[in-house]
Amino acid sequence: MSRDPYQILGVSSNATDDEIKASYRKLAKKYHPDLNGGSAAAEAKMKEVNEAYTYLIKNKGKAQQPFGGGQPSGNPYGGGQAYGNPFGGYYQGNQSSSSGQGYNPFADFEQFFRQSQQRQASSNAKYTEYDQRFKFVEDAVLDQDYARASQLLGRMNDRPAQWYYWSAKVSIGLGNRMSALQNARTAVEMAPDEEAFRDLLNQLQGSGSSYQRQGSQYGFSGALCGNPCLTCIAANVFCNCCCNGSRYGFCC
Amino acid sequence: MFGYVTINPAELNEEAKHRYQMYYCGLCRALLRRHGYIGQLTLSYDMTFLLMLLSSLYEPEETVISGRCLPHPVNPREAILNEFSDYCADMNIALAYHKCKDDWEDDRSQAKRAQMKLMTKAYQRVEADHPAKCGMIAGYLKAVQTAEGMVDTHPDALSNLTAEMLGGLYVLKHDQWEPQMRIIGQGLGRFIYLMDAVEDLKGDMKHNRFNPLKAFHDSPHFSDLCKDSLTLMIAETAEAFEVLPLVKDVDILRNVLYSGVWARYQRTLAKPSRQDEKMKERT
Numbered sequence: 001m002s003r004d005p006y007q008i009l010g011v012s013s014n015a016t017d018d019e020i021k022a023s024y025r026k027l028a029k030k031y032h033p034d035l036n037g038g039s040a041a042a043e044a045k046m047k048e049v050n051e052a053y054t055y056l057i058k059n060k061g062k063a064q065q066p067f068g069g070g071q072p073s074g075n076p077y078g079g080g081q082a083y084g085n086p087f088g089g090y091y092q093g094n095q096s097s098s099s100g101q102g103y104n105p106f107a108d109f110e111q112f113f114r115q116s117q118q119r120q121a122s123s124n125a126k127y128t129e130y131d132q133r134f135k136f137v138e139d140a141v142l143d144q145d146y147a148r149a150s151q152l153l154g155r156m157n158d159r160p161a162q163w164y165y166w167s168a169k170v171s172i173g174l175g176n177r178m179s180a181l182q183n184a185r186t187a188v189e190m191a192p193d194e195e196a197f198r199d200l201l202n203q204l205q206g207s208g209s210s211y212q213r214q215g216s217q218y219g220f221s222g223a224l225c226g227n228p229c230l231t232c233i234a235a236n237v238f239c240n241c242c243c244n245g246s247r248y249g250f251c252c
Numbered sequence: 253m254f255g256y257v258t259i260n261p262a263e264l265n266e267e268a269k270h271r272y273q274m275y276y277c278g279l280c281r282a283l284l285r286r287h288g289y290i291g292q293l294t295l296s297y298d299m300t301f302l303l304m305l306l307s308s309l310y311e312p313e314e315t316v317i318s319g320r321c322l323p324h325p326v327n328p329r330e331a332i333l334n335e336f337s338d339y340c341a342d343m344n345i346a347l348a349y350h351k352c353k354d355d356w357e358d359d360r361s362q363a364k365r366a367q368m369k370l371m372t373k374a375y376q377r378v379e380a381d382h383p384a385k386c387g388m389i390a391g392y393l394k395a396v397q398t399a400e401g402m403v404d405t406h407p408d409a410l411s412n413l414t415a416e417m418l419g420g421l422y423v424l425k426h427d428q429w430e431p432q433m434r435i436i437g438q439g440l441g442r443f444i445y446l447m448d449a450v451e452d453l454k455g456d457m458k459h460n461r462f463n464p465l466k467a468f469h470d471s472p473h474f475s476d477l478c479k480d481s482l483t484l485m486i487a488e489t490a491e492a493f494e495v496l497p498l499v500k501d502v503d504i505l506r507n508v509l510y511s512g513v514w515a516r517y518q519r520t521l522a523k524p525s526r527q528d529e530k531m532k533e534r535t
Binding site: 018021053171176179181182208215 | 409481
């Protein structure tokens with residue numbers, strides 16, 4: 001199948017997500033197997049509609065491959081920074097943002113995560129003082145053997161910035177969000193010039209600003225700004241730390 | 253469970269607020285119908301969200317009933333009932349029952365014990381209908397008890413336990429939307445746990461109760477860390493939510509996820525600072 005997914009869903013190529021969703025619902029009802037007496041044609045149509053929807057909504061803004069092209073091979077990362085949420089498979093990148101490019105539309109979470117790790121790991125070569133002890137930790141992380149990585153880190157007596165960086169990576173692998181943020185932040189504080197450290201922290205905080213963008217798109221003036229009387233102080237603090245202040249000046 | 257997952261009424265129009273109230277009343281009706289007055293007392297916002305989410309995703313036939321009730325004896329209220337009302341009512345009972353049981357075991361609170369006893373019959377009914385979900389909730393609270401008993405339990409461990417439990421409750425149908433429903437439940441579970449820990453921290457320190465944030469509260473960026481973590485958790489939830497093809501009542505659901513969930517946080521964060529300022533002004 002190589003038809004245009006917009007055409008399959010009967011919407012224009014600049015349709016909003018909500019228009020795509022409404023159209024999908026209409027078609028899903030129309031071709032639902034239960035309503036078509038198990039007709040093979042309806043089933044095929046439903047499959048096509050589902051694939052088009054998956055392509056347009058689940059992988060929005062990450063489309064590099066043509067629709068219906070199957071599983072792509074090779075590394076989909078062009079070299080741009082992927083600021084996706086490293087914990088989830090359904091990161092919705094911002095198309096217009098320069099930071100959200102190079103996402104493989106077909107990768108499931110594990111694939112994405114592995115590649116993300118590999119990409120990040122290769123960038124470690126840029127470290128000014130690369131501590132060889134962390135090579136073993138890096139290997140364990142690449143193998144997704146977080147227990148071993150954790151053990152190796154636990155055995156080290158000193159805690160340089162890299163220690164926190166790798167602890168953050170291990171936390172991501174283990175699904176520990178608060179630890180990941182905490183360690184990434186410490187790494188950046190200790191070595192503010194290290195690009196890989198900043199990238200990791202940005203990646204973890206990036207989904208928050210994506211969330212705020214989404215929220216404002218739907219008419220919410222920032223996550224913490226619902227009640228202006230109560231929240232001026234809180235919202236300012238929040239906005240300054242999460243969205244680099246100036247961009248989200250509408251908060252209060 | 254905790255009442256964090258609710259609307260921000262300031263950002264909703266009258267019609268939308270009315271629809272939310274109809275779901276809320278519907279859940280209350282379902283609780284009354286299935287479990288009597290004691291069931292009604294467990295009514296919560298958190299399960300109202302699940303009810304609305306399921307109703308929006310599957311658009312089942314709905315029955316609107318109108319009438320007076322015990323909490324609103326004068327003005328009749330409209331309520332929506334549909335095929336998901338009973339499930340959400342039952343899960344509400346199961347969560348409330350286990351919460352009481354947990355509080356009784358933790359604090360030996362006689363009031364909670366009495367409440368638990370009153371709910372036993374209702375819970376047995378729920379357990380008979382949903383043995384797997386009830387087993388999951390019981391297992392979750394046991395795991396939490398064990399984790400709370402250990403010396404250096406990290407908040408992540410506990411929020412991830414809550415995530416697994418709520419993720420399981422959010423999965424009602426095993427269809428193509430199951431992964432998203434699970435992620436939404438998990439994300440809200442993490443968010444709720446951490447939010448609750450943040451809100452209770454002061455009180456828990458004062459009364460020497462367990463709180464996994466105690467070990468962190470004097471670190472230099474504590475409040476930023478909490479905010480970043482909560483934001484990451486709810487952002488993941490919203491991401492999965494936006495994949496679902498929701499049309500009906502989607503504005504209300506978005507109001508909850510992008511705005512309503514922060515309402516309590518605002519209050520916790522904003523109130524003390526305002527009071528502090530007033531104190532300063534006085535002195």
